[in-house]
Amino acid sequence: MAYQALYRVWRPQSFEDVAGQEHVTKTLQNALLQQKISHAYLFSGPRGTGKTSAAKILAKAINCEKAPVAEPCNECAACRGITDGSIPDVIEIDAASNNGVEEIRDIRDKVKFAPNAVSYKVYIIDEVHMLSIGAFNALLKTLEEPPQHVIFILATTEPHKIPLTIISRCQRFDFKRITAKDIIKRMVHIANGSGIHFEEKAFEIIARAAEGGLRDALSLLDQAVSFSDEVITVNDALTVTGAISQEYLNQLALSIHENNIALALKTLEDLLYQGKDPTRFIEDLILYFRDMLLYKTAPNLEESIERVMVDTDFQNLSQNITNEQIYEYIDILNKTQQEMKFSNIAKMYIEVALIRLCESRVASSPQNEDVQNLLGKIESLEREIKGLKERGVSASTEEKPQVAKRSPRTGKGYKVQTGRIHDILKGATKQDLQLIKSRWGDMLEMLNNRQMRSQAALLNEAEPVAASNNAFVLKFKYEIHCQMAMENNKFIEAISSILQEVTGIGYQTVGVPENQWNELREEFLKNNNMDSSDHSHEEGEEDPIIAEAKKLVGIDLMEIQD
Incomplete structure (x- = not known):
């Protein structure tokens, strides 16, 4: 056969290979060893986290000739047959294209027949939330009390769309997003097994772009392999993921901190000229400052840092930029991101945001002595006013604060569109x-x-x-x-x-x-x-009953409520 994608070639064949889901695999392994297998399972979680792979591994482990075992042997006829799809007793159904009542009735009619080649007949229904209401109703009774030789495994990315009557009849396992650390570990294993040469930082970029999905990471790795010459470099990873280089982000942060508007706008022009998406740019910049805030407040939580790699330039910037400035930066960028959603001129919004970011530093810099002196005078005046209020003042001065209280409320109230x-x-x-x-x-x-x-x-x-x-x-x-x-x-x-x-x-x-x-x-x-x-x-149009009532008693004697 022609070339196969990496995520197909390296699909997990045992629970040990399922990355980042130890809370699921450990439970299933214990149930297998104790022979406490349920008649129905629900695997839910984001895409690319191993739901369908775990379902096939479970089907093999149940039917393995060496059962009860915690892992399928992948050597017996049953394991090999389920792996290559030649055993008809393990049936995979795509509910997205087989979501009608007739398809489910067909399953309901066939479950009563004993399996041909293995001990248990296993139905794996992928994207089960796509079934129609009628199909769910047809499945309900069979799912509650199937024959002893039948096991149902339902997989979905949107469990909230599944009726509660179905969920209550299944053992539910929630698959979580895979951490960047586990994704990198798996990619290194695959790269070494496939003879792929790489830079470790390139895998960090790919892992973070995958957003917790191992299949997405391997698809990006496939693209990077095709794009690169002999070694997958950081630039290759940045190109295939569409992410922005750490060097550019450091340069932007430095220009914002130094109030260098010209350099900030030039850096933006360079990135857009390279074909970077404005929406992705603003998202990367928000995550950059978010990671900087986490690094400053909790430097030991490296796994929480999503976007940046902690290099020398980033460390120096973290020391010079205060938390208050980062709060303001994120607030400005977040508002810009919201405004960009409803505009076709995203570049203009980003340019305005960068200018505001550069100018905001002048007002918020704690190193400016004049600003500090002014803040000191304001605090002194506030203390004097507080003292006057405590000692009591004339009625005329008492009325003024009330007027002053109203104006900020109207200024900060909700602005109707x-x-x-x-x-x-x-x-x-x-x-x-x-x-x-x-x-x-x-x-x-x-x-x-x-x-x-x-x-x-x-x-x-x-x-x-x-x-x-x-x-x-x-x-x-x-x-x-x-x-x-x-x-x-x-x-x-x-x-x-x-x-x-x-x-x-x-x-x-x-x-x-x-x-x-x-x-x-x-x-x-x-x-x-x-x-x-x-x-x-x-x-x-006016309700005819109301119109008749107006004629009888007149509008002045009526009160109409919706």
Whole structure:
């Protein structure tokens, strides 16, 4: 056969080869030795962490001619047959393409037949979350009480999509992301076995780019082998992963620290000229400063450092840049990353961010004596004011702090996206609003299932009040709840993602406090020469019962509640 990818050639054939999942392999090995095999297993976890490989190893160990054993021998006829796929009693099913009721009924009809060549018939169902509701229902009874000679192993990357009735009938094993250290160890073993020459730092770059997936790491290693000449170098690894060289990141950090705007912008131009992705660039820069903060506060936790390699330049910069500056850098970069998602001119946002980063140092430098003197005077004044308050002052001076207290609150309060709300109201339809409201309860339930109960609580007194074909207005009773929800980007993305699942439309969310919503709505109706009772775009045509009630008693004696 033609060349095979490394992840296929070096697929684990024993539990010992499964990297970074000792909590799973140890449990399964003990169960095998004690002959306490369950009738159904659920393997869940990120991609490329060994779920399907562990399932095949378990199938071999159960059916090994030397059983009970902790590891399959890989020498007997049963082990070899399961490895090469020639034994029909170990059946692998891709649920992504066989997700109908008929396919599951076919399994249900065949499980009662005894295995032909080995002791146990094993069904490995990959991506099981792709099964339809009808297929899950068809599988339910069989999964609960299968024949003695049948074992089910379900594998999935999205366990929250599997009905709880299925999960409760399985022994669940959660596969975790593999650490960079374990990935590097496995890649070194494979490279030595394949005769691949490499620089160790190149493997560090590949391992961190894989984000915990060994299969992703081996695919990148395959690319690096094809790209390199004889030895996989650091530059080869940077090229195939799209990552930015540590040298460039050190240079950028130094130019920001020294307030050298020209050098920072030139470094950015060089990186973009090399074809680096702006989104990846901003992500690498955030991780660089994040790693610097961890290195300064917890230098012993090397495994927690995701992006950088601790070289001399990085160590020197860590000593000169304060924690407060790093906080500000990360805050500016994070806001820039959010703004870039909704723009086609990402380069401009990065340039503005770099300029702000360079200028921020002047204001935050603790080494500036003039700034320190000014801060000292401010502290002295604050102490004097505090003393005056404690001793008591006239009524006129007592009133002034109250006015001063209100202004910061309005300045720091939630800023409503007025223009965005007006755009939604212009395209708002009754059908879109009814669609969102009809699935709102399902959305709240799925938020709770995704371990976001505290965030979902913010929506207890919130409701959709207007919707267009791609966005909707979410009204909150309290401004603080609106601010907390809208500033949590992960929470907003979860709402949009769930609505995409339940409605088929990826609605964007725009929040507004109740008091401001009433003003905005009236302003919109007035500007568009519309009456509140005629606003069919937002709330649909007037209810005939309400219209009849108006005729009988008059609008002045009525109070209409939604």
